[in-house]
Structure formats: C-alpha cells, structure tokens
Amino acid sequence: MSNQETGTTPRVGAYSYGVVILLMVVYTFNFLDRQLLSILSEPIREELNLSYTQMGMLTGLSFALFYTTFGIPLAWLADRTHRVRLIAVALTTWSLFSMACGMATNFVTLALARIGVGIGEAGGSPPSYSLISDYFPPDKRGGALAIYALGVPFGTALGSAAGAQIAALYGWRAAFLAVGIPGVLLAIALVLIVREPKRGRMDVMAEGKTEHEASVPLTTAIASFFQNPTLVMTAVAAGLTAFVGYAILNTVPAYLISNRNMTLSEIAIWWSALNALGGGIGTFASGWIVDRLAKLNRAAYALVPAAAFVVSLPFYIGFLMAPTWQLGMIFLIIPVIMGTVYLAPAITVVQNAVQPAQRGTSGAILLFLLNLIGLGGGPLYVGLVADHFKPEHGVQALQYGLMALVPFYIITVFAHMMSARLITKDSNLAAQLAAKA
DSSP states (O other): OHHHHHHHOOOOOHHHHHHHHHHHHHHHHHHHHHHHHTTTHHHHHHHTTTTTTHHHHHIHHHHHHHHHHHHHHHHHHHHSHHHHHHHHHHHHHHHHHHHTTTTTSSSSHHHHHHHHHHHTTTTTTHHHHOOOHHHHHGGHHHHHHHHHHTTHHHHHHIIIIIHHHHHHHOOOHHHHHHHHHHHHHHHHHHHHHHHOOTTTTTOOOTTOOSSOHHHHOHHHHHHHHHTTTHHHHHHHHHHHHHHHHHHHHHHHHHHHHHHHHHHHIIIIIIIHHHIIIIIHHHHHHHHHHHHHHHHTOHHHHHHHHHHHHHHHHHHHHHHHSSSHHHHHHHHHHHHHHHEEEEEEEEHHHHHHHSSGGGGGHHHHHHHHHHHHHHHHHHHHHHHHHHHHHHHHHHHHHHHHHTTTHHHHHHHHHHHHHHHHHHHHHHHHHHHHHHHHH
C-alpha cells in the first residue's frame, strides 16, 4: 500500500537535509563556474581586447542559449533515468570546460568554452529540483528548495573571494583552472552518498489513481507547461526578476572597478561578503517565509517577490548615485537581499503544480525562460546601453547602462502581481497544499 493511500508520507530526517545540502554545494560550484567570468570581466576584457557588448554576450547570451536549450532534453532524460548519476556527469562536464576558459586566447575560444560550461550546467538544477521534491513534502519544499538555492549567493561569493584573489595573485587564467578540479572530486562524492528516491513518494495521488505516471512524452510535458497560465506567468515574472539580477551580478564588479576605483582584492573581500550574506539571507528566508504564508494565502509565492522589488528600487538608485564604493555597497545591501527572494518561491510553484514525472522537464522549462530572459537579456542589455554612451561618456557609460535597469524594476512588480492572481486560482496547488496542511 502506498504512502498516499495510507495518508502518511516518508519521514523527513537528517539524511534528507544532508542530501539537499550536498546538492546545494553542487549548485554553488554551478554558479561559481558560471559567474567567475563576470567577476574577472575587466582583466579578461582588457587582455583579449573585447567590447562591453562582447562581454555581455559571453557572460549572458552565449551561455544562456546553450544552457537553456540543452536544459529541457537533459531534464526530460532526468525524468526517466537515474538523476544522481546525471547530475554527476553534468558536474564533471562543466568543471572541465570551466578549466578550458582559462586557456582561451580570443573571443571565439572563450565563447566555445563558455558554451561547454552552459551545456554541462544544463544538467544540474532540473534533476536536483526533482530529487529534492522526492525528499520533502509540498508544504516543506519552499524551505528545502531555498537551501538548494543558497548555491546562487554562495557561488557568487566564492567566485568573488577565491576567484578574484587568485586572479590578483596569479592572473585570471589561474582562477579558472583552480575552480574546475574540486568539481570533478565533488561529482564522485555525489554518486557515493546520494540515494535515488522513488518518484512521487511525497505527493498526493491524482483522484482514482494508485500510482503516479511513470513517464510523460517530452512534447506532452512541454505542452502542459505552456497550457498552464500559472506556470507561464511564474516563469515570466522570474525571468524579469533575473533580468535585473543577472545584469547587476555580471556588470557591477566591472562598474566598481572602472567607475569607483575598487581593486580586485577589495572585490574579493567586499563583493563576496555582500553576496554571501545578503544573497544568503534573502534566498534562505524567502523559502521559509512563503512556506508559512502560503498556508494562509497561496498568492504569497508571488506577492513576497513583488514586495521585495518595491523595497529594492530606491536603494538601487542610491547605489548608483553614491560618490564612493563604500557608500554604494551599503546602499546595495537591500537590492542584493531582495533580489534573491523570487527563486525559491518560483521553483516551489512549478514543482508543486505538476506531476512527479514532469518535474525535471518543468523545472528546465522554468530555467529556460528565466535564463533566456534574465541571463540572456540582462547583461547584454546593459552592455549595449553602455557601449552606446561610451564614445561621449567613457567609463561612466557603464553607470548609464545600470541606470537603464530602473524601468525593469517596475515592470517586474506588475508581472509578479499578475502571477499572484493566477496562483490564487490554481487548483493543483490548492490540492497539494491542502493535503499536507
């Protein structure tokens, strides 16, 4: 007799939290390898003689296109095969290509290495979302996925601290080589430690069913996602949030160096600390907050990120207007905290609203839209604006590029409000949360 039939669910114990923490470490390396190019963009741009637009393409569009495109078929594979092994292979792949970034000699070779990193990282998060959903019930997934999502601020911080410090001492190429080796070792540990759980063991069975669907055709999974307004609007709102967030992550280090005379060593200390503490607080708190508020109002999954962006905007403008990097970093604390609040709620909505056999693919579609809009558009947009103003304003052009993000703050708030209305009406979310209340 299944857990769903008896009304019980498997126990969430120390091992479950150990699994999500280990997956968070993997995600930390995922984001570390992804963001290292942004942290070191100024010395790379100068040595390889690249434009701001080319750097925007390397840190954003070229990576995002392959990361998002390969994410969906790899996630569909994860919905049918051993997820732990797939994550281990993906981790090994992106670690090796990250090392290859350190050997690049021009725009083309660096772009090819970044494409390899993107393809490898495409196999990381969707199967991880699915695994976590089989270790935690719906009413605890927000907190568990928030722990996993800590890989974003931790990876950014580690890239700033270790990457920038290694680059300051030994050059930017050494930094890429240094971060790749631990990833290969971590892949081995993952296979040895994490057990593959039964799919759907924490979920309510569909009415009249005694087993969850074993598999779903890729076309069916994709169609069901785009036919669900809640999922589409959640992904669009998350993508717009990421548009602002990735633009800040990928260009602020260069802005602080070129416009506020910050050194790589200072970036290693202060930018890394800001992302670790601020991003960690926002990411971790958001999951636990929405788990609790959603029991009172499901719209909290979107209302909390909307409120966070409203609070962020004046502090972001203050950061750009600050005359020194020290004052600017103080203003930036709030945008960094609030800018990470959206991710765990968005992932939770998608994982709770679909069947277990569709979780990997649905998570990949979320990331497809999120990264195509956010990572593909944000850094490139700021780079294009900065290059437009560069002939007249020189290094100050990057400030204009970052200021051009202000309208997207307002657009993003409206997108989250629209998502909140749809979440309120979603019957699948209601059924899952009610069953575990």
